[in-house]
Amino acid sequence: MATNLPVSAFGNLILTGACFSFVNAALEELIFRGLFWEIVAKEWNAVVALVVTAILFGLGHLHGYPPGLLGVVLASLYGVALGLLRWWTGGLALAVACHVCADATIFSLFVSAGAFNRTSVWSLSSLSV
Numbered sequence: 001m002a003t004n005l006p007v008s009a010f011g012n013l014i015l016t017g018a019c020f021s022f023v024n025a026a027l028e029e030l031i032f033r034g035l036f037w038e039i040v041a042k043e044w045n046a047v048v049a050l051v052v053t054a055i056l057f058g059l060g061h062l063h064g065y066p067p068g069l070l071g072v073v074l075a076s077l078y079g080v081a082l083g084l085l086r087w088w089t090g091g092l093a094l095a096v097a098c099h100v101c102a103d104a105t106i107f108s109l110f111v112s113a114g115a116f117n118r119t120s121v122w123s124l125s126s127l128s129v
Contacts (some may be wrong), residue, residue: 028060033083036052040057050080050083057076057078057079058072061074063094064105082095085098
């Protein structure tokens with residue numbers, strides 16, 4: 001994940017992390033708990049929509065962290081939690097907010113682990129390779 005983020009385009013890790021967290025969360029929630037949920041719930045019901053979107057969300061994270069089956073299971077469980085928030089509130093705002101927080105946490109863990117150790121947290125000046 002870390003190697004695929006355009007850190008140099010944003011100038012620093014804080015801005016990169018904020019943009020990644022918001023854009024990724026918003027797009028995934030619009031797709032899974034928005035579009036897919038509506039299609040499945042309209043055809044069947046909210047319970048089926050919850051299960052189907054959670055499984056699809058998990059499969060979409062097959063190559064995330066942790067990778068493989070464990071990652072799919074964990075992301076699917078998180079997808080159930082986000083789906084329950086969507087169902088409970090009738091909208092996407094709370095699911096998006098929770099997803100942004102989760103993505104920001106994941107991003108900060110990558111920073112702490114040194115995934116961007118050649119990149120300054122604060123400035124563009126140390127981005128040259």
